[in-house]
Amino acid sequence: MKHLVIASLVLAAGAANAAEYKIDPGHSFVTFEIGHLGVSKTAGRFNDIAGNFTYNDDNSGSAELTIQAASVDTNHEARDKHLRSPDFLDVKQFPTITFKSTSFDGEELKGEITLHGVTKTVEFDVEKVGEGKDPWGGYRAGFEAKTTIKRSDFGVTYFIPGVTDETDLEVFIEGIRK
Template identity: 75%
Template structure:
C-alpha cells in the first residue's frame, strides 16, 4: 500500500510540474536544405504539421511528437515539388506522413525516432528555447528551435545523389499553446 501511495504521489508531483502544449501550426515550421549540383542550396519547407509537447517547469525534461504531411512539401517551384512528392523522393502516396516521436530531452538535446519514407531512425536535435509567456488572448505559449543533419539515403531516399546532396539539414521552429 505504501508503494502504491508513493507511486501515486510521485505521479501527481511530476504532473504538477509538467505542462502540455499543442503545436500552433500557424506559427510553426519545418524546413530543409540540400545542396544542388555543388553550386547552390535548395531550401524547402512542409506547410502542414501537427503535434504536441510536454515540458517540465525546469525546461530540462519533456517529450515531443510531430506529424508532417509529406505532400505539403514546398520549395516555391511547382515542378520540383511534384517531383519531390513522387516515388523518386518522398513517395507521398505510399508514405503520407513524416513522424517524429521523442525518446529523451535534457533541455539542450531532443532525441527520438524519425520516420521518413517508411524508415525509422534515431536522430538527435540541438534545441534552443526561444521564449515563453502569456499571449494577448489569455493563453500561455512556449517556442523552440531545433536543428539536425541527416543523410537522406539512411531513410531510403537516395535519388540523384550527389547531384542533390545526401546530407540534409532540418530545422524545426515550434510554437506551442499550453493546454
C-alpha cells in the same frame, strides 16, 4: 514502503509541473536545406504540420510531430511535384513523416523519425525561444531544433551526389498550453 511513498510523491510533483502544449500550425514550421550540384543549396519547408509537446519545470519533456509529406514547398512547382514523386518522398505511399521523442534534457531531443517508411533515431539540438501569456488569455512556448540526416538512411537515394545526401532540418515550434 517509505521509499515507495517518497518516489510516488516526487513523480506526482514532477507530473504536476508538466505543461502540455498543442502545436500552433500557423506559427510553426519545418524547413530543410540540401546541396544542389555542388554549387548552391535548395531550401524548402513543409506547410502542414501538427503535434503536441510537454515541457516541464526541470527542462524535460516530450514531443510528437506529424508532417504531411505532400505539403513540401520549395517555391518551385515543378520541383515540388518531383519531390512528391517516388524518386524522393513518394507521398502516395508514405503520406506522413512522423517524429516521436524518446528523451529531452532541455538541450537535446532524441527520438524516432519515420520518413519514406523507414524509422531511425535522430538527435536534435534544441533552443528554447521563450514562453509567456498571449493577448488572448492563453499561454505559449516556443522552441527551435536542428539536426542533419542522411536521406539515404531512409531509402531516398535519387540523384546522389548531385543532390547531397546530407539534409539539414530545422524545426520551429510554437505551442499553446492546453
